[in-house]
Amino acid sequence: QVVSIWDAGSGRRLNFFQNPSSRQLNTVEFSPDGNRIVTGTGDELVKVWDAVETPRQSVVAALDTTRTEFVDLQVSRDDKFAVVANSKRLEIRRIPDGAALAAFADDGQIHRNAFAVSPDCRRLVFSPDDVVELVWDIDKQETTGQFSGHQSPVTCFVFSPDGEKIASGSWDNVLRIWDPANGTELSTLSGHTGTIWDVAWSDDGRFVATIGDD
Numbered sequence: 001q002v003v004s005i006w007d008a009g010s011g012r013r014l015n016f017f018q019n020p021s022s023r024q025l026n027t028v029e030f031s032p033d034g035n036r037i038v039t040g041t042g043d044e045l046v047k048v049w050d051a052v053e054t055p056r057q058s059v060v061a062a063l064d065t066t067r068t069e070f071v072d073l074q075v076s077r078d079d080k081f082a083v084v085a086n087s088k089r090l091e092i093r094r095i096p097d098g099a100a101l102a103a104f105a106d107d108g109q110i111h112r113n114a115f116a117v118s119p120d121c122r123r124l125v126f127s128p129d130d131v132v133e134l135v136w137d138i139d140k141q142e143t144t145g146q147f148s149g150h151q152s153p154v155t156c157f158v159f160s161p162d163g164e165k166i167a168s169g170s171w172d173n174v175l176r177i178w179d180p181a182n183g184t185e186l187s188t189l190s191g192h193t194g195t196i197w198d199v200a201w202s203d204d205g206r207f208v209a210t211i212g213d214d
Contacts, residue, residue: 001025003039005051017049027072031079031095038082040073046084048096072113076121081138083115083124090115090126092138102141104128113198116157116166118180125166125180127154133168135180147183149176158199158208167208169196175210 003025005015027040030051037049073084081094081101092101104126115126123144124136133154135145152171159166165186166178175189175196194213201208 003028003037003049005037015051029073029075031075032077033079036075036079036095038073038075040084046073046082046093048082072115074115074117076117077119078121080121083117085115092124101138102136104136113156114154116159118159118163119161120163123159123163123180125157125159125168127157127168133157133166133178135166145180145183147178147185149185149188150174155195155197156199158201160201161203161205167199167201169199169210169212171195173212175199175208177208 001018001024003017004013006013025039029038030036031038031048035051037051038046039049040046073082075082075095079095081092084091084093089103089105091103093099094101105128115124117124122138124138125133126136127133132146132148133150134143136142137144150168150170150172151174154168154170156169157166159180164179164181166180167175168178169175173190173192173194173196175192177186177189178184179186189208189210192210192212192214196210196212198211199208200210
């Protein structure tokens with residue numbers, strides 16, 4: 001139940017603060033500027049902690065995790081919002097006041113890594129019913145793209161560094177590359193013999209790495 005901040009070079013613990021809830025902390029992420037830490041717990045709360053000054057917290061989101069498992073969170077690169085999810089619901093919450101910007105119910109199951117924010121922080125990609133993939137414009141509050149091709153639930157997403165492509169992995173063991181502007185499938189990468197659980201795109205845009213359940 002403790003959040004610790006460490007010096008990666010010396011190994012010295014610089015700061016720590018106690019989560020007041022009795023529920024287990026199960027995810028943590030720094031804001032892009034390094035000034036805040038966002039944590040998720042099983043007590044229905046996603047919290048923002050001040051990582052620089054005297055530790056303090058504010059509630060960013062309250063998701064119903066009493067009946068469904070808390071899944072994941074991502075902080076936008078501009079540090080203006082967080083995307084938080086349990087296994088049946090995904091929300092966009094403004095930082096630091098926690099105002100709800102959008103909310104989506106899922107007909108299937110949301111998996112860890114099964115949503116992604118574009119590098120320019122204007123779009124969100126996720127799968128609302130396991131196999132259909134949606135691109136949501138965060139500013140305009142509207143769907144700007146929809147595409148499908150996976151034969152099984154989608155488990156992970158990532159935008160390319162320039163935001164011009166999306167990669168998605170699935171239970172069907174296949175990685176697909178999409179053009180989010182028009183939903184065109186650009187390529188299909190096969191080779192895994194098990195579920196693809198995570199995908200990452202190199203900063204230079206040349207490589208995509210995947211983790212599979214092979």
